[in-house]
Amino acid sequence: MTEKQRIGIAEYRVASAPQVLVSYGLGSCVGIVLYDPDLKLGGLAHTLLPERRSGMGEARPGKFVSLAIRQMWQELLELGADPERIVAKICGGAHMFHPPPEDPSRTIGQRNIVTARQTLAELGIELQAEDVGGGLGRTVEFDLASGKVLLRFARGQERTREL
Amino acid sequence: MTFSRLSDLQLDTLRELSNIGMGHAATALSQLLRRGISLHVPNLTVTDISEVPTLLGGAEMVVAGVTLDVLGEARGNILLIFPRESAERLLGALVGQTGLDPLETPLGASTLCEVGNILASAYLTALGQMLQMVLIPSVPRMALDMAGAVVDAVLIELSQSGDLALMLETEFHDNEGGPEPIRGHFFLLPDPETLHVILKTVGEDL
Numbered sequence: 001m002t003e004k005q006r007i008g009i010a011e012y013r014v015a016s017a018p019q020v021l022v023s024y025g026l027g028s029c030v031g032i033v034l035y036d037p038d039l040k041l042g043g044l045a046h047t048l049l050p051e052r053r054s055g056m057g058e059a060r061p062g063k064f065v066s067l068a069i070r071q072m073w074q075e076l077l078e079l080g081a082d083p084e085r086i087v088a089k090i091c092g093g094a095h096m097f098h099p100p101p102e103d104p105s106r107t108i109g110q111r112n113i114v115t116a117r118q119t120l121a122e123l124g125i126e127l128q129a130e131d132v133g134g135g136l137g138r139t140v141e142f143d144l145a146s147g148k149v150l151l152r153f154a155r156g157q158e159r160t161r162e163l
Numbered sequence: 164m165t166f167s168r169l170s171d172l173q174l175d176t177l178r179e180l181s182n183i184g185m186g187h188a189a190t191a192l193s194q195l196l197r198r199g200i201s202l203h204v205p206n207l208t209v210t211d212i213s214e215v216p217t218l219l220g221g222a223e224m225v226v227a228g229v230t231l232d233v234l235g236e237a238r239g240n241i242l243l244i245f246p247r248e249s250a251e252r253l254l255g256a257l258v259g260q261t262g263l264d265p266l267e268t269p270l271g272a273s274t275l276c277e278v279g280n281i282l283a284s285a286y287l288t289a290l291g292q293m294l295q296m297v298l299i300p301s302v303p304r305m306a307l308d309m310a311g312a313v314v315d316a317v318l319i320e321l322s323q324s325g326d327l328a329l330m331l332e333t334e335f336h337d338n339e340g341g342p343e344p345i346r347g348h349f350f351l352l353p354d355p356e357t358l359h360v361i362l363k364t365v366g367e368d369l
Contacts (some may be wrong), residue, residue: 006211009315010322024222025311028319048212048315048322063322097230097304098272098315108319137221137312154225154309 004141010063012045014075017145024139026092028109030065030116030132031140033089033163034072034125036081037147043072044142049108050115065115073123087128089149089163090116094134108132129163169329174207176238176365177358180290181205181331181351187289188282188349195281196256196345199338206332212318212361215328219244222311227266230317232301233287237360239353240317241283241300245312245358249346250275252255256345266307276303282349294364321352328352 004020007013009029015021017040023031023135026046034040045068046111061067069088093109093116096154101107113132120127131138139152140163149163169177182205195202208218216222229243229249245253247266254265258274265271283300291298306313321328331351337345353361 009212009216009318019180025216025306025313025315027306027315029312029313048319050308050367081174094312096306096308096312097228098306099282099302099304108316137308139309139311143289152223154312155307 005038007046008049009046010060012043012062012072014041014043014072014079015144020141020143022141023125026138026140027094027096028092028112030090030092030109030112031138032065032069032072032116033140033142034069034076034086035088035142035147035157036076036085037087037142038085039079039081040102040144040147041076041081042142042144043076044140044149045069045072047112047116050111065112066119069116069119069123073125077107083124088120088125088127088145089129090120090127090161091140091151092132092136093132093148094138096134096135096137098135108153120144131161131163138161169209171364176362177327177331178205178207180293180361180365181207181333184286184290184292184336184351185265185333185349188286191281191285192278193334195278196337198252199255200335201338203334206330206334207323208330209332210328212328215318215330216311217312218330219310219314222309224310225308226310226313227275227305227307228313229276229305230301231279231283231303233351233353233357234301234356235291235359235360236296237294237298238351239351239357240320241279241286242314242350242352243279243282243347244313244350245275246346247307248343250307250336250344251348276305278334279303279305285350286351294361296364307341317352321354329358
């Protein structure tokens with residue numbers, strides 16, 4: 001039984017099989033999975049904000065969607081991953097609080113989602129699946145041996161979903 | 164202002180300010196529920212934002228959260244967290260049993276928001292009087308979900324300026340002596356600039 005590695009808010013990690021990476025309770029945060037299925041090598045990031053803006057104090061790459069994707073991508077390539085093989089899955093970006101905002105496209109969750117899609121497109125990474133937006137928190141578990149990404153919910157009809 | 168560089172005296176000052184504010188909030192809750200409310204000594208934690216959900220009892224624990232922005236001369240967030248069962252009991256005491264899960268009804272949700280509003284207003288009024296500042300709570304917002312998911316939106320605000328969060332936390336529970344008390348956690352998360360303003364006002368600035 002492999003111990004699960006917890007990826008907390010603003011953290012990311014690159015790992016290989018048989019490890020399991022997990023981020024608990026994503027709300028408006030976005031979880032990003034990158035995976036090279038041949039090497040069973042990949043990464044999970046638990047990001048909080050779209051991009052680093054000037055004047056923002058300390059910078060931790062795992063905090064920002066665009067930086068986290070680029071850093072994980074770079075680390076995967078350094079470890080020998082083939083850029084043509086790497087695929088991505090994203091989840092999260094919900095809006096947790098009610099009443100909802102007047103303009104849903106301006107929520108931090110939506111901005112995180114849009115930035116994730118854009119950054120992946122810029123790097124030419126295929127976005128294989130996504131489960132984003134809405135109003136539910138998600139726990140994401142990434143099994144590097146199988147490449148499976150499992151989502152868990154605390155509310156709603158469906159409590160688990162494979163991404 | 165860097166949270167990690169606060170002196171012991173500054174930390175004590177913040178703790179005491181919060182204690183007084185929370186005393187007022189507990190009185191308000193006590194009147195609302197017509198039962199005694201006990202407070203724990205406030206905890207002041209300077210923590211990495213990635214650890215906040217763990218401090219709340221685990222990122223996957225289901226909680227009801229009410230959040231309000233602090234507006235006016237000082238800024239920050241107030242976050243009120245109830246474990247799900249406590250929120251249900253609190254609503255049971257306020258709106259009675261309806262046979263439905265009170266947290267899933269519009270009445271329950273708006274009642275919980277109103278509880279948040281009353282507590283935050285009492286807290287901010289007391290804090291504002293001490294600091295001679297006008298502090299206004301925004302309209303409350305509510306969420307029911309995993310603790311991690313409920314707090315991350317609040318942390319996003321804070322994380323714009325750094326990787327650390329300063330939390331003034333007070334745990335409270337009712338005194339009915341039953342096996343299942345109503346428990347909650349009240350958090351004040353000031354913006355870093357606001358902390359500077361607060362400490363300057365009380366003469367404890369560096």
